[in-house]
Amino acid sequence: MKYFISQHQHKGEKIMNALREEGWVYRKIEPDIALFDHNVNLSNPSEGRLIVKEYINQGSTIITYPHGATGSWWEDSNSHSAYNTIFADLVIGEGHKHVAEIIQPELDHYTIGWSYCPLKEFKKTQVKKILFAPIHASARTNALREEAIDINTRVYNALIPLSRDYNITVRHLNPLNTIGLRYNSRINFKAGIPDGSYNDIDNADLVIAEGTYMYLSVARGKPTIGMNQHIPIRPNHKLIEYKVNNWDKYGEYMAYPIDFDDGDLSDLIQKASKEEQIEWKKLFIGDEMNNRYLSDLLKDLRKKHLS
Secondary structure, eight states, X not given: OEEEEOOOTTTTHHHHHHHHHTTOEEOSSSXXXXXXXXXXXXXXXXXXXHHHHHHHHTTOEEEEOOSSTTOSGGGSSTTOOOOTTOOEEXXXXXXXXXXXXXXXXXXXXXXXXXXXXXXXXXXXXXXXXXXXXXXXXXXXXXXXXXXXHHHHHHHHHHHHHHTTTSEEEEEESSOGGGTTOOOOTTSEEEEOOSSOOOHHHHTOXXXXXXXXXXXXXXXXXXXXXXXXXXXXXXXXXXXXXXXXXXXXXXXXXXXXXXXXXXXXXXXXXXXXXXXXXXXXXXXXXXXXXXXXXXHHHHHHHHHHHHO
C-alpha cells in the first residue's frame, strides 16, 4: 500500500513510522491513502486546502489525522465548512470520538490510540518541582487571545509566592511580555520549542498547562493542573467573528477535571499530587497506538472508499 502524509510539526511522525514498519511505501504521486492534519483553508474558508484537492484528483482516499492532542475543536465553527472532501477522520481516544461526532456528524471517526509519547503510570508524588507551561502565542506574530494572556498572568502571579516552598520553572515558547508574564529572579525560565519533547515534564513533579502539553503531562503519569478548561476554545486569529457552535454539548465533557480556577492553588497542588484522573485519561489518552491496527484500519477504509 502507498501513502502520503502532510506533516504538522512532529504530530504525524509516529503514524508515518507505523505505516513504514507495516510495509507501506511513501509516495507523493497517486498514493492509496493521503493523510492530512486538517482541511482548513484560511484564505477561502468555504473551500478545502488546495493540496487536498490535488490528491482527490489523483484518486487517493483522504483521511485526517489528529492535528494535536486536543482534537479538532476548531472545526466547530461556521468559519470552516469544507468537510465533504474528507472520507474519514482518525482520533486519539473514545472521548475525542464522542466530541468529533458532535462537531462533524457527517464524518466517520475512528480511534487509533495515543501516539505522542510512551505512556507511564500515575504515582502519588511529594511535589517539590513545578513546571508551568503558559499558553503559547502564534509562532509567527506572537498574537495571543486575551483570555489566554489573562490565565497565564494569574497562574504566574499565584506561583510567585509559592516559590518559597517549590522549585518553579516556566517553559515558554514566546517572549514573556507577549504572553502575560514578566521576569522574576525567584523563578526559573526555559525557552522551549514545539518539538513534542517531554523531558521537562519528566523532570517535574507537577505540571500546570493546557492543550497538547497538558495531555502529554497526563500521558507521562504526572500530577497535572489544567488551565481555562471551562471556557470555549478560540484560535489566536479571527477572534471577532469566531465562535464555537456546540460548546455546551461537549465543553465540560472534555475539560480536564482539575483546573486552576477550581480553587486555591496550594490545595489544587495537593489534590493533583494524590488523585489520578483515571476516567479522563481513559477517554482522552487511552491506549498507545497499535501499528498493525492502524495499518489494517487504513486498508479497510481504502477498500470501503473504492467499493
